[in-house]
Amino acid sequence: MKNEFDLSWFDLSKYDAVKDFDADEWQSHLKLRQVLKRLQFKSHDLPSYVVEILREIQRQPVSIRSYDLIEWLAVTDATYMDFIRANKNNPNSKDLYNLLGFLLTNEDTGKMGKSYELSVHQGRMIDSDGFYSRLEQVISSSESILSVDLGFSDEQITNDFNRWLKEKRMQMGNTPRPKMFTSNDFDKWNSYKILPYLDLTIIASFSDKKLPWQLIGNLLFPDEIEIALNEKVRRTVKPLADSLLEEENLTVLRG
Secondary structure, three states, X not given: OOXXXXXXXXXXXXXXXXXXXXXXXXXXXXXXXXXXXXOOOOHHHOOHHHHHHHHHHHHOOOOXXXXXXXXXXXXXXXXXXXXXXXOOOOHHHHHHHHHXXXXXXXXXXXXOOOHHHHHHHOOOOOOOOOOOOEOOOOOOOOOOXXXXXXXXXXXXXXXXXXXXXXXXXXXXXXXXXXXXXXHHHHHHHHHOOHHHHHHHHHHHHHOOOOOOHHHHHHHHOOOOOOOOHHHHHHHHHHHHHHHHOOHHHHHHHHO
């Protein structure tokens, strides 16, 4: 068929290394898939960096993990450098920058007071762990500072804002997962083919396709021919994969 989705790239053997993943590797790979799922681009409007990443997943799905994910979102918590970039031509910004620098100053050393001069004129950051870090709730616990990239479409910005708002609401009202994940969890995720499932569905989505449950099941579990694979994928694999992309679980893995 002319519009049939090309699956020639899919090979379960490319995921053999997943069986040895530790928490850091799981977190890194799941975070990548989480960000990809949040992007709302259609097949005819994919940015070059998304095309590159999807091709790399098709070639070597367990080797790709080094992309700067934050830069792909239209709406995020603001960083100090977001203020610098957004207002670099505004002569009235200097006092604001220095105020933010003061708020982020180490009380023992006071070395961040001249934040505007150091950031703009000298073109460097003072403290990569603190000064450049996300401002989050540094001004107010209930009034967040946002960075919005107007280079994205209105639809993408709206989708990312809804995602950001949902996560912030959860952070304010939900308690963290009480237990860490263990090797038993990792073995379960591997046995249920979580990464291959995510890659199949994500790449199909960016091609404006939706794969039937039975086809996904046949691809993920080719040796299981006597069970209802469509139900296994729909009732077990998908809910588990979706839950692992929730920020709460990714935070536990990162910790």
